[in-house]
Amino acid sequence: MTDTRPILFFDSGVGGLSVLAPTRALLPHAPFVYVADSAGFPYGTRSEAEIAARVPALLGRLAERYRPRLIVIACNTASTIALAAVRAALDLPIVGTVPAIKPAAEVSRTRAIGVLGTDATVRQPYVDDLAARFAGDCLVLRHGSADLVQLAEAKLRGEDVPPVRFEAALAGLFGQPGGERIDVIVNACTHFPLVVDELAAVAPHPVLFVDGSEGIARRIAFLTQGQSWPDSPGEGVAVFTGDADHAALAPALARYGLTRVEAL
Ligand code: DGL
Numbered sequence: 001m002t003d004t005r006p007i008l009f010f011d012s013g014v015g016g017l018s019v020l021a022p023t024r025a026l027l028p029h030a031p032f033v034y035v036a037d038s039a040g041f042p043y044g045t046r047s048e049a050e051i052a053a054r055v056p057a058l059l060g061r062l063a064e065r066y067r068p069r070l071i072v073i074a075c076n077t078a079s080t081i082a083l084a085a086v087r088a089a090l091d092l093p094i095v096g097t098v099p100a101i102k103p104a105a106e107v108s109r110t111r112a113i114g115v116l117g118t119d120a121t122v123r124q125p126y127v128d129d130l131a132a133r134f135a136g137d138c139l140v141l142r143h144g145s146a147d148l149v150q151l152a153e154a155k156l157r158g159e160d161v162p163p164v165r166f167e168a169a170l171a172g173l174f175g176q177p178g179g180e181r182i183d184v185i186v187n188a189c190t191h192f193p194l195v196v197d198e199l200a201a202v203a204p205h206p207v208l209f210v211d212g213s214e215g216i217a218r219r220i221a222f223l224t225q226g227q228s229w230p231d232s233p234g235e236g237v238a239v240f241t242g243d244a245d246h247a248a249l250a251p252a253l254a255r256y257g258l259t260r261v262e263a264l
Helices: 017-026 048-066 076-089 101-107 125-134 146-156 163-174 192-202 213-223 246-255
Strands: 007-011 032-036 070-073 112-117 139-144 184-187 208-210 236-240 258-263
Touching (some): 017 192, 032 048, 101 208, 139 163, 163 192
Parallel strands (some): 007 032, 112 139
């Protein structure tokens, strides 16, 4: 019998599409439900208590409604704050998204790494721990940018995104003591790979941008190994929990296979 249960992706907005893309490439027949918590967006300027209360409860409702085979928290902010609580609450595999500090440390030559995330993510003890474990011999500079999240959303709505705002976000890293040595930047928010070309274009010197999306896709493929999938790729569904400009986002969502839009 064909298993039609979807893989459910969850983010505050469109950022998780950067994780959905490599997953679709590896699992072309997988049915996907992509949930953007637009009623709670943006997460990056919220408190830990708000995220910790909101995310497990909402994912519980979503799991009941969509009966997924696996959930991907395609959001660094939600993962670094609430991953353990979600895993404790739900009886199905939960894949999180955490800053790719380990791969960044593996490739940095200058031993100076930038971590670009939301304000909430870059202050998490989870990030202190990753830096201590995997980049102990590196200078790890962090910067939180709420504006980059808005820029990624605007780009996917088809709006103009002025280069000067990307420059300002990067200045938050390169302007710190030792920042001129940075040769690798971790895109520690899933929105940021969506604007990586714009970021690379204004960097003061060439840097490598890394994120965890390919690794997460491989992890999802591993965890679903041997499971059956529908014979042909189904219609991907995008679900919004609150107001969002669905019409403006529709062409971008369709590029990621999300051809139907629903409200929660
Ligand atoms: N995409 C999210 C992340 O990876 C958060 C964006 C936001 O809502 O601030 O952290």
